[in-house]
Amino acid sequence: MSEEKKKKKKKKKASGSGLQAPGSDRGLDTERKALPEPADPKLLQEAPELAHDDREIEVGVILRFAAVLAVATAVVLAGMWSFTKMMKESSLAGAPEPSPMATELPDGPPDPKLQPNPRDGLNALRAAEKRDLESYGWVDEKSRIVRIPIARAMDILAERGLPTRQMGPPEIDPVTVPTDGSLEPPHTREEAK
Secondary structure, eight states: OOOHHHHHHHHHHHHOEEEEEOSSSOOOOOOOOOOOOOOOOHHHHHHHTTTTSSOOOHHHHHHHHHHHHHHHHHHHHHHHHHHHHHHHHHHHSSSHHHHHHHHSOSSSSSSSOOOOHHHHHHHHHHHHHHHHHSSSSEEEETTTTEEEOOHHHHHHHHHOOOOOOOOOSEEEEOOOOOOOHHHHHHHHHHHHO
């Protein structure tokens, strides 16, 4: 390049393009960026090193970084594993032995035990309740308490009526009037005796 062209480029860079944005009264300069020229196919065939430029990417640096990262990860994992193991051993060192009941396995599930066939169990329960409600029988033979069918019990209740309590006047007057002795402090009552 000649010296004149270099000076023109420097002058252009220093002053900008000199264009103003349309409708702008502040005089803002905008810079034009040149679009890259399309590559000449003949030039690319003659010099294939110009087709792909990988000078900015250093594969060795990337591989070294990946190796350092892998080693650091392995060291951190090993350290955490040993730290966890040490903490577990130190927490178990002072702990007493667990009781045999805590270490034994139970023979079966805890109560309540599940029914093998709940529908049959419910049907049997309802049949027993229906039998008790519709038949005569002893509840407690020693105390001479019997049960009667519910239909008969409702008939008896309709004939006799519900039992009621007789409410009389209260035995104690609900209003209490304070006496002179209850108004005095306790120490003056003792002195008066």
